[in-house]
Amino acid sequence: MSENNQLTETIERYLNGEMTKTERAQFEELRARDADVNAKVAEHKHFTNLIKQYGERLELEQRLNAIHDEIDVHTLEDELMIHPSWIVRMWRNHHSKISVAASIAIFAALCTLFFTGYLSNKQANYGRLVGEIDKLKTGQNKLQVTVNNLPLQHQAITNPGNFRGTGFAISSNGYIVTDNHVIHNADSVYVQAADGKSYRTKVIYTEPQNDIAILEITDPSFKPLGALPYIFKKAETDLGEGVFTIGYPKDNIVLGTGFLTSSTGYKGDTTQYQISALLDYGHSGGPLLDSKGNIIGIVNGKQTRVEGAAFAVKTSYLLKAIKDIPADSLNKPINTSGKNVMAGLTRPQQIKKLESYVFMVRVYNQ
Amino acid sequence: MSKELNSGVPTDSEVILGILNNSENVLKRLYIAYFPMILQLVINNNGNADDAKDIYQEAIIVLYNKVKTGDFELSSKLKTYIYSICRRLWLKRLTQMNRYGGDIKDFQEYLSVDDETEKNNERDIQFNKMGNALQLLGEPCKTIIEDFYINNRSMQEICENFGYTNADNAKTQKYKCLQRLKKLFFQQK
Numbered sequence: 001m002s003e004n005n006q007l008t009e010t011i012e013r014y015l016n017g018e019m020t021k022t023e024r025a026q027f028e029e030l031r032a033r034d035a036d037v038n039a040k041v042a043e044h045k046h047f048t049n050l051i052k053q054y055g056e057r058l059e060l061e062q063r064l065n066a067i068h069d070e071i072d073v074h075t076l077e078d079e080l081m082i083h084p085s086w087i088v089r090m091w092r093n094h095h096s097k098i099s100v101a102a103s104i105a106i107f108a109a110l111c112t113l114f115f116t117g118y119l120s121n122k123q124a125n126y127g128r129l130v131g132e133i134d135k136l137k138t139g140q141n142k143l144q145v146t147v148n149n150l151p152l153q154h155q156a157i158t159n160p161g162n163f164r165g166t167g168f169a170i171s172s173n174g175y176i177v178t179d180n181h182v183i184h185n186a187d188s189v190y191v192q193a194a195d196g197k198s199y200r201t202k203v204i205y206t207e208p209q210n211d212i213a214i215l216e217i218t219d220p221s222f223k224p225l226g227a228l229p230y231i232f233k234k235a236e237t238d239l240g241e242g243v244f245t246i247g248y249p250k251d252n253i254v255l256g257t258g259f260l261t262s263s264t265g266y267k268g269d270t271t272q273y274q275i276s277a278l279l280d281y282g283h284s285g286g287p288l289l290d291s292k293g294n295i296i297g298i299v300n301g302k303q304t305r306v307e308g309a310a311f312a313v314k315t316s317y318l319l320k321a322i323k324d325i326p327a328d329s330l331n332k333p334i335n336t337s338g339k340n341v342m343a344g345l346t347r348p349q350q351i352k353k354l355e356s357y358v359f360m361v362r363v364y365n366q
Numbered sequence: 367m368s369k370e371l372n373s374g375v376p377t378d379s380e381v382i383l384g385i386l387n388n389s390e391n392v393l394k395r396l397y398i399a400y401f402p403m404i405l406q407l408v409i410n411n412n413g414n415a416d417d418a419k420d421i422y423q424e425a426i427i428v429l430y431n432k433v434k435t436g437d438f439e440l441s442s443k444l445k446t447y448i449y450s451i452c453r454r455l456w457l458k459r460l461t462q463m464n465r466y467g468g469d470i471k472d473f474q475e476y477l478s479v480d481d482e483t484e485k486n487n488e489r490d491i492q493f494n495k496m497g498n499a500l501q502l503l504g505e506p507c508k509t510i511i512e513d514f515y516i517n518n519r520s521m522q523e524i525c526e527n528f529g530y531t532n533a534d535n536a537k538t539q540k541y542k543c544l545q546r547l548k549k550l551f552f553q554q555k
Binding site for chain 2 (some may be wrong): 054057071
């Protein structure tokens, strides 16, 4: 042990340069001779250096820490942080709270909906709507079929006396208007008055785009009617106006009443009104009157099957059609002017006045 | 992007000379000058101010040692060099902590500086070992060793401090302590 210490001391003195010249020479000789001693010198040198460096490192770290303590890190941090937008920051800082709040809100909303029965109601509404759409679809399909089958139906009704529609007088001397689709493809057309008398007529003018046809009673037994009890209202009628019509869906006159529900007809057709009235096919061609008894349109029977929505061609188109009749097809002048005598009357009285001017239109073909 | 303190940023050659001359003033100015840059790097890449302090000091020590040992050649701006070392160190730290998302927000241009940090790492391990060994050594050995080998005190002074009757006793004690320290140091894995 002490020998070891001696050697270590010698090495230390050698390394620190504390030896005299002769000692030094001797020691270097020893190192050269003894590899063991040489290795010890190197090892000692390395190790003591390491201790020294360690000490220096500690000291340096202390110095750096001292400097670091003088820096206001907190302020710097605030300055140097790249601040994300406020919404991101808000989310980062409060996301748990926001999540909880959102959950509660959703839960509350669902509870409210559930307890107010809104959810089930909605289901029902939805169902109804689907039903309505389905009905509209079937309605439309029916219409399509109806339109497509019109010629076929005409052939089916070869049986004389099958009524096909309604018409009404546009003048007292035997001119009658009806729907073009009623008399379409007809061989002969008869009209039957309310009193049961039947007259032969001739189609003198048709306007298929507006579904208007003008008939003239050619039967010699026809006696001119009295002055028309209604006038043709040229101006558009407002929505909500109470309207009615009479016609011959069967052998007797049938009244249809409702309201004017739209100023345009099927698929936005501006030549027509839409009315809410449950009408039958036989109403086609009948007069549409407002509550005061003015004619405001011609019932356009081909769409009356659509869910209480019927359509009527506006009077202005009728008047236009009358004007457009070629002069040479007229035997007598058409005088559409009448006097409205129904304005103050009750509905039954109005109908009484009206019924002799409304005709059942019978159509015959092969 | 970088926020520098305009007053007192030492020039690069000033820093080298200052370190060689152990200038406290230059070290301080150096430290203050570039710390914000590293703080910015770290706190905007998943770190906090303490992480920034750690890696910045590590980088300064790397620089310091390189300059002291004389093998430092300034091939780029000192600022770039420090930034590069810190960036490298921080990436490594992030990877160790499994916080590295494969993407780092940069604020300066940088160089690749792999080997330098590796070397520093080895030395750190040795220093750690030494620190542990000294702790295990206990008193009075620790103080004797520190006084003699680190603080360059003479045996005479140590003798007086510890109340040894003569310098020989103190010397014997010192050698015993050194033996034990070596043992403790090399025992560590």
